[in-house]
Amino acid sequence: MDYKHTFWHKLRTGHLWLQYCPACARYVFYPRERCPHCWEAQLDWQPLSGMGRIYSYTVVRVSALPEFQPPYIYALVELDEGVRLATNIEDCPLESIQVGMPVRIKMINREGHEALPVFVPA
Amino acid sequence: MGRGEAIISGISELAPVMDAGGRRTLDFLAEAAALAVKDAGLGKDDIDGLLVTPPSEDTYILWPSQVAEYLQLTPVFMNMVELGGASAVAAGARAKLTVEAGICRHCLCLSGGVWDAQGFNTRANKTAVMSQAEIDYELPYGPMGFNSGYALIARRHMHQYGTTPEQLAKIAVDQRINALANPQALFNTQPLTIQAVLDSKVIVDPLHLLEIVRPCSGAAAVVVSRSDRGHDWPHHPVDILGFGEAYTHNSISYAPQLSQSPVKMAAQRAFQMTGRTPGDIDLVSLYDCYTITVLITLEDAGFCPKGAGGRFVADTDLTYKGDLPCNTHGGQLSCGQASFAGGMSHVIEVVRQLRGEAGPRQVRKNRLALVNGNGGVMSTQSCLILERK
Numbered sequence: 001m002d003y004k005h006t007f008w009h010k011l012r013t014g015h016l017w018l019q020y021c022p023a024c025a026r027y028v029f030y031p032r033e034r035c036p037h038c039w040e041a042q043l044d045w046q047p048l049s050g051m052g053r054i055y056s057y058t059v060v061r062v063s064a065l066p067e068f069q070p071p072y073i074y075a076l077v078e079l080d081e082g083v084r085l086a087t088n089i090e091d092c093p094l095e096s097i098q099v100g101m102p103v104r105i106k107m108i109n110r111e112g113h114e115a116l117p118v119f120v121p122a
Numbered sequence: 123m124g125r126g127e128a129i130i131s132g133i134s135e136l137a138p139v140m141d142a143g144g145r146r147t148l149d150f151l152a153e154a155a156a157l158a159v160k161d162a163g164l165g166k167d168d169i170d171g172l173l174v175t176p177p178s179e180d181t182y183i184l185w186p187s188q189v190a191e192y193l194q195l196t197p198v199f200m201n202m203v204e205l206g207g208a209s210a211v212a213a214g215a216r217a218k219l220t221v222e223a224g225i226c227r228h229c230l231c232l233s234g235g236v237w238d239a240q241g242f243n244t245r246a247n248k249t250a251v252m253s254q255a256e257i258d259y260e261l262p263y264g265p266m267g268f269n270s271g272y273a274l275i276a277r278r279h280m281h282q283y284g285t286t287p288e289q290l291a292k293i294a295v296d297q298r299i300n301a302l303a304n305p306q307a308l309f310n311t312q313p314l315t316i317q318a319v320l321d322s323k324v325i326v327d328p329l330h331l332l333e334i335v336r337p338c339s340g341a342a343a344v345v346v347s348r349s350d351r352g353h354d355w356p357h358h359p360v361d362i363l364g365f366g367e368a369y370t371h372n373s374i375s376y377a378p379q380l381s382q383s384p385v386k387m388a389a390q391r392a393f394q395m396t397g398r399t400p401g402d403i404d405l406v407s408l409y410d411c412y413t414i415t416v417l418i419t420l421e422d423a424g425f426c427p428k429g430a431g432g433r434f435v436a437d438t439d440l441t442y443k444g445d446l447p448c449n450t451h452g453g454q455l456s457c458g459q460a461s462f463a464g465g466m467s468h469v470i471e472v473v474r475q476l477r478g479e480a481g482p483r484q485v486r487k488n489r490l491a492l493v494n495g496n497g498g499v500m501s502t503q504s505c506l507i508l509e510r511k
Contacts, residue, residue, distance in 0.1 A: 004258060030255045056281070056380055058273035059327035060266055064243040068264035074326075076274055076375060086260040086375045099281035116262055 003031040006045065011115035016050055016105055018083060019043040027083045050105030051122060052079040059094055067111060077103055077119050091120040128218035129359040129511065131228070132162025132345035133470045137306040138458040142236045142339040147177035147461075148192045150234040150341035154463075155193055158343035163356040164228060166193070169345070171220050171229030172200035175209040175462035178235035189232065199225050205504065206497025207409055208367075209233065210342070210466035212504040214493075215365035217346035227348050234341025235461020242337070256373050266326050268411065269334060271374040271499030273326040276414040278380040280328065285432035287328055290413040291319035294332050294455050296440035297410065301452025303442065303483035308338055308458035333413040333455070340460030342470055349511075358477045361509045363398070363490075366391025367502075374499035381429075385422035385494060388503035392492070393424070396507045400424040403507075404487040405447040405475055407468035409496035410454050419494050420448075423505070442483040450475060450483050465495045469506065476510040 003019065010017035019028035021035035021043055034041050057075035060068065073089040089097060090106065102122035107115040134157030136150060151174070159166060174189050176182060186200040199220055203213045210233045217229040241247045248267040249257060256265070265271070279285045298314040301307035314332065322331040349359060368384035368391065371377040393399055400423060408419045417431040425446065426434035440448040451457055451471040454464045472491040474480045488510065495504045 030259045056274040056278035058270050058277060058329075059324075060264060060270065061324045061327060062243075062266075063264065064248050064266060065245055065264050072264060074263055074265055074270050074274075076380075084375060086263055086265065086373075088263045099278060110262065113262055118263075 003033065007031045008113065008115070010045060011107060011117060013047075014107055014115075015047040016117050017045045017047050020046040027081055029083045029085055048083075049080050052077045052103055052119065054089065054097070054099055054101045054103060055084055056099055057089060057097055073097060075119070088118045089120070090118050127349050128221040128346050128362045129349045130214075130344050130362060130473050130508070131347040131355055131357075131359060132158040132160070132164065133343070133473050134158035134161055135306065135342040135463070135467060135470045136234070136340045138308050138338045138340040138460045140237070140308070140338050145236065145339070147179060147235050148189065150236065150339065151189060151232045152193055154234055154341035154343040155230060155232055158345050159230065161357065162228070162345040162347065164345065166195070168228050169195055169230045170198045171217065171226030172197040173213040173217055173229060173231045174200075174202055175213065175233035176202060176204050178238065178461050197226070199229075205495075205502040207411060207465045208495035208497035208502040208504040209462050211469060211493055211495025211506055212367065214344060214346065214362060214469055214506050215367065215504055218362040218365065221346055221348050229346045231344045231346060231466070232341070233343070233462040233466045235463065236339045237337045237461065253372055260373065260375060268499060269326045269329065272412040272414055273329045274374055275380045275418065275500060276328050276412070279414065279418065282381050283429035283432065285417070287320055288316050289432035289436045290333060290417060291316040291330070292435050293410070293413040293416045293440065294319050296444075297449050297453040298456050299441045300450045300483055301456030303481075304451050304457070307452040307456050308336065309456045310452065329412060329414070335411045335454045335459040335464070338458035338460050340458070340463050342460070342463040342466035344466070344469060344473070357479070359511045360473050360476045361511050363507045363509045364392050364395030365504065365506050366393070366395060367504045369502055371501050372498055377500065381418070383418050383422050383500035384503045385419050385496070385500070385505070388505045389423035389492070389494070392505040392507050398490065398507060402490055403492050404489055405450065405472065405485050405491050407449055407472045407491065407493045409465060409468060409494050410449055411459065411496070413455070415496060415500070416448065418500065419496065423492060423494065442480070442485050447485045450480065450485060468493050468495065472508055476508060
């Protein structure tokens, strides 16, 4: 199963889908062939709410990647379902960002990704 | 054979340099090897174990074999230790195991590397240290390698515990005082102030330039030997009393939590193995790729309660003159990070201190020390407890 392709493809629905392990009832991120929690091989895909909170963030002031013009916000978001993922926070003034701030998902089109999930203030 | 029979008999550390002058990792390792074996009062033919950290160059294949060939060593046991910044400390733990198992008599631990000025802060430089999962699911968002990972930790710690930029800066300031007494340190001419740290450029908020390690070139080595009664060592032998390790994640995105690290378990295991407590420790040498690394390590190793690290570093003199001397060589923040030898510098400084050979920065109480090696983004942890015999 091409789980990488499935992950990116399903984002085009406008929702974030993650692998879910029926055996141990836990979400799996990043996508992989086998559940890292209980090592069962059977994983389903489920849509998530797309709601979460900023677990931590950094404002990048010096960038080594030409396509990323500073300043921008690189963050870890903790989804309501308990999964944590790296992302950008957009549509958010730098001075108003805070750890714990509620955010919701937004799909953007960015180089090589037709639907890339970022987060905006909820 | 058993606990406490492995000693550090020899050490060496080349002065870190910004310009390697065309020398390769192997060249640096060979110089460090020669110096450490001499320091132990041994000859090349006495070395029967070899542990090496990876090279800066791409030629990883059969790396221990490449090193052994260059040095014309024929060990009975060898291996590469790759745990990122924890590699050098972990090599010490593995050397202890092989020596105490009776496999080796004298195990040479080598680390070092060459800094590539051309590749610094480029895409290739950032992706070279990323896993495939990081490339697939993090790179689309513009992470800045280790810098952004530690920035996330610092920000979370500040949010949870009210830790301040001033408190973090104090760590860099105290370590610079130490470096001023270390002729080998890369940055040892200018004292630092908290204000100077805070005035330095913000690279990844909340981390300033002067809170981030400076890559450079160099090498360091230790010889771990079986302690034999009656053997006349040229320097005071230092016991590798015990060690502890812990591993919880690779990318910081998947760490169980940000403001507490696996140092907690690694240190607990080291204290348990040795029957010692943080209160017994005279000095510490803690991996310092960033100021926040030191603060979290002090908390997790048990030198202050969780969350109190900010106040603790502000109120504690961490210099060689202080109550809890920490990174008395100046740490990597002031000495530079000579690739994998950056982690070895922490071991070597403690050995100098325990031997009583630290010169102008010699600490008063020098019987028992804790060393921590940290790799990734607080991902891989190895602690050693060393004691003057």
